[in-house]
Amino acid sequence: MLEVSVRHRYGRDGFALDAGFTVAEAGVTALFGPSGCGKSTLLSIVAGLLRPDAGRVVLGGTVLVDTARRVFLPPEARRCGVVFQDARLFPHLSVASNLRYGLTRAPRDATGPGMAEVVALLGLEALLARRPAGLSGGERQRVALGRALLARPCLLLMDEPLAALDAGRRAEVLPFLARLRDAARLPILYVTHALEEVDALADRLVLLRDGRVLAEGAVEDLATRTDLPLAARRDAGVLLPCTVAATDPGGLTRLDFPGGTLLATARPEPPGTRLRLRIRARDVALAVAEPRGLSTRNILPAVIQDLAPGSAPQEVFVRLAVGPSTLLARLTEDSVARLALRPGIPVWALLKAVTFDHLGGVR
């Protein structure tokens, strides 16, 4: 487990960081926030590339930084693997030598996946003899992932590893990130400002704004909160863990979730695959009587839990219970008044199958 509690200030009246959070024993913790919120600074402090003005960083019982006791472990002694946004492969070394750079310097008793295993995991066989200059951006980032993992770190730090890639390359690297997360039994701190990456990879979320932690917790829990800046986004909504049940010959995939079943456009994953579905609040409509003659296939019986002011004027977030699961719907105040929506009443939640485009694989 990683515990961070630091203060840092750039210049006399510059940007001030004052943040504390923890990273779980295993799984991905995403540091999420707009650019300039201090998330990359926090990562540099954990990696040892920046010395904070004050604070403590403790990794699995080892004190990395404690300004009060004048402890500051240099990066080379921290065993924190870092994947930088710009890959930072050594241009004078082959891909194979880049991969081995950390491996040969890892402590002898350190355990972790071997060269062959990592090469297979990240699909690097064909690249081993090449130089970084001849690789595409996506290939470079995959090699950087392998290099960091092969250093046998106690913690993996990823600093917006997909931000420098275009959409196509991102889609190419993202599955490898998911595979690495599942294969590496170590905590990962993942810095990003892209919600898609949080949905696809993160177990826990630390929300940052202006150098401060707004909230931290399980991704699913924070997604249902309407008091966070997340709710002001166009893609605000809950994350629903689902299992692929079956794909009909008609081209629809049935996804089971705790409390019901959803029909989505055909998915390539085999039955049994676990997915995480982002149900955007603006894609959810409500009816007080069971609707008939609609094109919408997903009509879920639900109970209104509460109403919260929306992020825009004249808007309301309606929190719904569908069995044990929670959904959020974003409605106008007018609709809420017209249908006399209030906590406790049963409703039907309408979800169009084609709106489920925000899919991420989970373990």
Added chain:
Amino acid sequence: MELSAEEWQAIRLSLEVAGRSVLVGLVPAVLVALLLSRSRFPGRFLLDALVHLPLVVPPVVVGWALLMLFGLRGPIGAPLHDWFGIRLVFTTEGAALATAVMSFPLIVRAVRLGLDQVDPGLEAAARTLGAGPLDRFLTVTLPLMAPGILAGAVTAFAAGLGEFGAVITFASNIPGETQTLPLAIYTATQSPGGEAVAARLAGLSLALAVALLLLAEWVARRMHLLLGRA
């Protein structure tokens, strides 16, 4: 074109003096370049100025200063001679030393340019992969600054072939010992009927310099290609 034995000797001597000057100056120049580029210490400005002095001071003055320091009664020359039996004045070694001092700022400048090309982010990456200071210098910084070191070495060698003022002042003009190409040309112009010799040696000198510049350019390109830079 027929060259006399003396002329061949001057060419060979020039190559030897320039080569030895680079061998002597290269490692200290890399260290000084690292010191000037990477660290902040009191007296850094003074060291920078001292290194660059040979570029602005008349070469004869540099030769005179070396004579004062390394002469048989100089503060460095006396112990060198008394304890180790090493004499630098009026020897080939002395000519190499004078040439090394003159070309030192050229190497330092080229090495610093090479060092500036090294992305500090790569050194940070090496640190996170467990490489300590000497380890990452040898495996990352040094290979990446190699084009600058090589450029400095070739430039210094080319310039060293033609060093005149400092050599003649400190090492004198002894055929076969310290009479390098430029000194031989000078001697030829001073002797009656030496115009033809002077012209031949001048042409040779020019050809050598151009060949070396082309070599430097080619090597730099190859190295940048190897390092994946455009």
